[in-house]
Amino acid sequence: MESILELKNVCFTYPRSSKGLYNVSVCIPEKQRIAVLGLNGAGKSTLFLTLCGVLKPKSGEYYIDGKQFKFTKKERLLLGKQIGYVFQDPEVQLFAVTVYDDIAFGLQNMGVTESEVKQRVEKYMQFLNITHLKDNAPHELSYGQKKLVAIAGVLVMEPKVVILDEPFAWLDVVQEENMKSMLEKLSPQGMTIVMSTHNLDFAKEWADYGIVLNEGECVEEGEMKQLNIEELIHANH
Amino acid sequence: MNVESDNRKSSLKLSIVERFTFTVGLLTMSLVMTETPIAPILSIVLILFLKAERIGWLQILRFLLIPLVFIAVGLISIVLVLGVDEPDTVFVISKKYIPLSITLESLRMGEVVLWRSFNALLSLYFLIATTTPKEKNLLAIKLHLPQEMVELGILSYRYIQVLQKKKEEIRLAQQLRLGYTSYRKSFRSTALLLSTVFIYSAYAFRLNHQALLTRGYNGQLYFNSENNATVERWWLIVLFILLGATLILTYNYYF
Numbered sequence: 001m002e003s004i005l006e007l008k009n010v011c012f013t014y015p016r017s018s019k020g021l022y023n024v025s026v027c028i029p030e031k032q033r034i035a036v037l038g039l040n041g042a043g044k045s046t047l048f049l050t051l052c053g054v055l056k057p058k059s060g061e062y063y064i065d066g067k068q069f070k071f072t073k074k075e076r077l078l079l080g081k082q083i084g085y086v087f088q089d090p091e092v093q094l095f096a097v098t099v100y101d102d103i104a105f106g107l108q109n110m111g112v113t114e115s116e117v118k119q120r121v122e123k124y125m126q127f128l129n130i131t132h133l134k135d136n137a138p139h140e141l142s143y144g145q146k147k148l149v150a151i152a153g154v155l156v157m158e159p160k161v162v163i164l165d166e167p168f169a170w171l172d173v174v175q176e177e178n179m180k181s182m183l184e185k186l187s188p189q190g191m192t193i194v195m196s197t198h199n200l201d202f203a204k205e206w207a208d209y210g211i212v213l214n215e216g217e218c219v220e221e222g223e224m225k226q227l228n229i230e231e232l233i234h235a236n237h
Numbered sequence: 238m239n240v241e242s243d244n245r246k247s248s249l250k251l252s253i254v255e256r257f258t259f260t261v262g263l264l265t266m267s268l269v270m271t272e273t274p275i276a277p278i279l280s281i282v283l284i285l286f287l288k289a290e291r292i293g294w295l296q297i298l299r300f301l302l303i304p305l306v307f308i309a310v311g312l313i314s315i316v317l318v319l320g321v322d323e324p325d326t327v328f329v330i331s332k333k334y335i336p337l338s339i340t341l342e343s344l345r346m347g348e349v350v351l352w353r354s355f356n357a358l359l360s361l362y363f364l365i366a367t368t369t370p371k372e373k374n375l376l377a378i379k380l381h382l383p384q385e386m387v388e389l390g391i392l393s394y395r396y397i398q399v400l401q402k403k404k405e406e407i408r409l410a411q412q413l414r415l416g417y418t419s420y421r422k423s424f425r426s427t428a429l430l431l432s433t434v435f436i437y438s439a440y441a442f443r444l445n446h447q448a449l450l451t452r453g454y455n456g457q458l459y460f461n462s463e464n465n466a467t468v469e470r471w472w473l474i475v476l477f478i479l480l481g482a483t484l485i486l487t488y489n490y491y492f
């Protein structure tokens with residue numbers, strides 16, 4: 001199994017706080033579905049922000065496709081080409097005047113021609129069933145709709161790895177079902193999908209690979225089938 | 238409400254809408270530019286604006302005094318770091334009972350907070366000091382020292398934090414979608430960022446106002462220009478926005 005992202009003995013602490021990541025080594029296998037599990041405050045979002053190059057570890061190494069990532073400013077600015085990140089709260093991610101502009105933002109930065117931008121934005125709006133929202137202002141949308149727009153803005157760039165931070169948070173039952181079927185449709189496209197969730201049942205049936213965090217440490221990692229997650233999460237609590 | 242002539246009336250002869258735009262622009266710039274040497278230059282420009290409004294040094298000092306005490310107390314807690322073994326320690330204060338030191342990182346944080354608060358205060362003062370009591374109650378609030386004054390200070394401080402948080406969130410979201418990979422792209426991203434923060438400030442202002450109302454607040458914080466005899470000089474507003482934008486846009490890419 002090829003790993004596309006790999007952290008080796010990574011330590012990170014937030015300024016003026018003892019919280020963070022402690023000696024975390026994890027592999028993200030390529031073209032698989034990876035579930036990151038852990039209680040609130042376990043460090044899932046911190047791990048993701050490190051993988052996206054936003055937080056710079058105090059020590060440890062980070063390899064992307066076997067090549068060491070040095071967290072230089074230039075590298076960090078360009079990482080969005082390979083890794084897409086969907087924040088837990090879409091409120092912090094949307095900024096353009098219309099939904100279309102927001103989704104197109106990343107693509108335009110990649111230097112794609114305007115006609116291809118249009119075509120790809122439309123493709124992903126259709127994929128997520130949000131074509132009718134095209135001309136709306138992002139702040140006028142409902143929470144679930146904002147979430148879909150935020151996801152579209154990342155998917156449209158077709159990064160190799162998509163990281164979703166708690167995609168089910170605060171969704172109602174119908175929206176949750178839609179999100180699940182969207183995730184199902186996404187996998188055959190050859191993307192590596194990393195997701196954090198509290199939904200153990202879903203994680204068990206959806207994921208190929210699991211990573212369990214507890215208080216900033218990686219306590220278990222491996223094939224989902226072989227992980228005994230309930231026990232792990234309860235034992236650590 | 239009638240606008241009567243008043244000896245405090247703006248000597249730059251700006252209408253209330255112009256002044257409000259100025260202030261929001263200045264405030265945004267204050268939040269974006271927190272690094273030397275741009276931040277001190279901005280402070281000088283802000284003070285020049287205040288002087289152009291014929292506001293005395295004493296008045297400026299009196300206004301800054303109370304908030305600056307708060308800022309100073311806050312700064313101390315930011316600059317001092319618990320522990321003495323950070324790699325970038327520049328000064329160790331005590332080792333024995335409570336290990337305290339100052340690090341490069343903490344000094345930088347302190348500097349950023351200082352410039353941000355100082356410039357933001359000056360920008361707010363521009364609006365407060367040039368708004369006549371007849372126009373709004375702001376000055377009245379200001380004159381009833383010290384409790385209301387403190388309250389206002391806290392309110393605006395909260396407001397600044399909200400805007401600051403928003404700015405950082407959006408900047409990060411843009412960076413992750415390749416918004417700052419070249420000079421041209423960061424130009425565009427920063428423009429978008431500013432307009433969002435600007436729109437959001439109006440939105441946050443409304444929410445704040447609603448929150449105040451639910452707690453029985455009956456004063457007026459809003460500015461309406463209905464009875465304002467002055468004609469808005471849009472070229473002035475546009476000129477200011479252009480100048481500010483050029484500065485900010487060039488700035489965000491290099492730092």
Ligand SMILES: Nc1ncnc2c1ncn2[C@@H]1O[C@H](COP(=O)(O)OP(=O)(O)O)[C@@H](O)[C@H]1O
Pocket residue numbers: 014015017019020038039040041042043044045046047
């Ligand atoms: N900006 C921050 N400053 C200080 N501590 C933080 C910050 N962000 C998160 N933390 C702390 O780090 C720990 C891990 O947080 P996080 O990664 O967000 O957890 P999760 O996403 O698993 O719920 C928590 O204890 C949290 O309080």
Ligand SMILES: [Mg+2]
Pocket residue numbers: 044045046088165
């Ligand atoms: Mg989280």
